[in-house]
Amino acid sequence: MEQPISVTRSNFNDWMVPVFAPANFIPVRGEGSRIWDQENKEYIDFAGGIAVNALGHAHPVAVNALTEQATKLWHVGNGYTNEPVLRLAKQLTENTFADKVFFCNSGAEANEAALKLARKVGLDSGVAGKSGIVAFNNAFHGRTLFTVSAGGQPKYSQDFAPLPNGISHVAYNDLEAAKAVINEQTCAVIVEPVQGEGGVIPADIEFLKGLRELCDQFGALLIFDEVQTGVGRTGALYAYMNYGVIPDVLTTAKALGGGFPVGAMLTTDKFAPHFSVGTHGTTYGGNPLASAVAGAVFEFINTPEVLEGVKHRHQYFLDALNTLNAEYQVFDEIRGQGLLIGCVLKAEYAGKAKDITTWAGEEGLLALIAGPNVVRFTPSLIIPEQDIDEGIARLKRALAKLAK
Template identity: 70%
Template sequence: MSISITRENFDQWMLPVYAPAPFIPVRGEGSRLWDQQGKEYIDFAGGIAVNALGHAHPMLCKALSEQAAKFWHTGNGYTNEPVLKLAKRLLDATFADRAFFCNSGAEANEAALKLARKYAHDTAGPQKSGIVAFKNAFHGRTLFTVSAGGQPAYSQDFAPLPPEIRHAVYNDLASARELINDDTCAVIVEPIQGEGGVLPATTAFLQGLRELCDRHHALLIFDEVQTGVGRTGELYAYMHYGVTPDVLTTAKALGGGFPIGAMLTTETFGHVMNVGTHGTTYGGNPLAGAVAGAVLDIVNTRETLDGVKQRHQWLTEQLTALNNRYHLFSEIRGLGLLIGCQLATEHTGSAKQIAQLAATEGAMVLIAGANVVRFAPALNISEEEIRTGLARFARACEKFIAGSSS
């Protein structure tokens, strides 16, 4: 049966938990997308930091199609070669000794929090169950992870929430010190708060959390779902800081658009998750393993990682020049290709409007709350695509300024 699809069908058929753009993308190549009407967009959104290598990258398409022609799925009663190769690649490239694969960042964080409680339960007893997270964090949408995320707007409608989760102020070590004690089993933190406004942690803050966790025998969990897989110019952001976590979660860019997540940890902590303690039907399937392996082939190279730093410079220099004309932003911040533009006070609450105007001009951008315009493009976006996309974004900014002053 052939049916004609329009944007209005979303409002008719789908659970209204999203408010998608008025256009429907149908084809992509690199950092360009085209909608049903053939209009072209430069993609600075990257599927929310997912499309690490843009759209329809030939090496990822090849890895997927070759594995699809072999077999797709067996369930966790069997293992497979692609996921074992992927595990070895990740362990060799990081601090970790053990990997667990799932389908999303939320699932990876769920596994990390369960691991922390299981380890504390086994080694210290049930009283050691406290979790310290941070205000304005985002760790996923499961009940456990949305409770750890310090944004009540995402959790308050689903009470009662899992207990013994408390929230300190991000980048405020004194605030964290007040909450972390001998009953704390884990501290979970984003090296850069993504949804919370693209706020990088300070080195002193992360070092202080490491010391507090060591002192109180708590696991330090780095949520690198958004910052991982080359996004910051290193394979994982912890490598910038010289602070090694006990557990790291990764997803988004790991599959370059194919759903996969992972939790990485050491032998010391991983051994408590014995047979039956956790699992997932689809996690670590051969399709995801093959695609993620191809992503790492490209991303985990000095050429790609250094290229991210070069692209950061191109983007921030051009955004700064744009801001010198329009005076929209009070700050442009971030690492690598995760960049947040904080709106000036007089434009508070306008990030969504600016993003919508950008789309009408043919540039896709993200927001991080009501006051931050976020850029998370493909790690291999070209200089020409950056220049073209920012010219379109500049036209949107000009229209916004004209509209707000009229």
């Protein structure tokens, strides 16, 4: 058997389109909440593949589901259905508000489907011009042309004009601002229950309740983007359950596959029929491999043990971070839900989030940013306490560099 091609980090610059700026090391294997690079250096993983690796790395539940399905059937195309995808659809509809599911491969695709469905519902309503979409500043919904336009971060969309029109952005958590723009021509409001990329900002409950009332008043779909918050991340199966506000459409991805690419749009029998054969589709969405893994991961997470464990780990993290912050006085606020945690830098350290995550990497800790002023943690939902302790110790060494 031939040896694999030898590669180094510098080869990224040689061969890859430069839309990412990856770290200067290459992870090669993982187990639980730890990974190792080409030099066999160990890292504690507080990043979780950006809230994807819900069970950590190489968890037996996911590995077994993947390997078992890999010996049976990989792909058949959308001219046929398959057993794993039907089982997964049953799991999702039995455990959420939804009646119907559309499967795809990513969060962006799920949001694209949701926005297209909303436009179709608006068209079918017979109300002239009912195509407006209301979204929120600093939101992130994906990188397709439609979803990047709905996202409220111009830095991601400004180079790709002309953008899809009919999208309005207002301040997040500002119900009065939303009231000023939602009207009879609005077909949808899309919102994250917790803004992830925008800084780990939880929605106020009255804000989400108010959006629900406005959507009911004007016949608009309320879309919850739960790509980052879904599948146990906040301590509930989906974040809408924390608020008691039920959307018309929900998008999910990331943790759903535990590291295997999969996404889904969930909706109800009221709205699903507006999509008919040929109005939307996907080649790979709902393939047997992805569906088998997602079904196993979803079943494992959707238990009181795991979901209550997320809440316990949230408090454990907060206690450790507050103790650390009492010593270094770096963070102005520590916020979030479950194991989606954002540490907001004090004004004197503004813009230093990336430096902190770089130093953390040098100390053997993987962490994320959520804008220039927020350090973000999205670890495995089942990360052991001893790994949290070790990760915090490594973060402490990184923060010591900030103080120098």
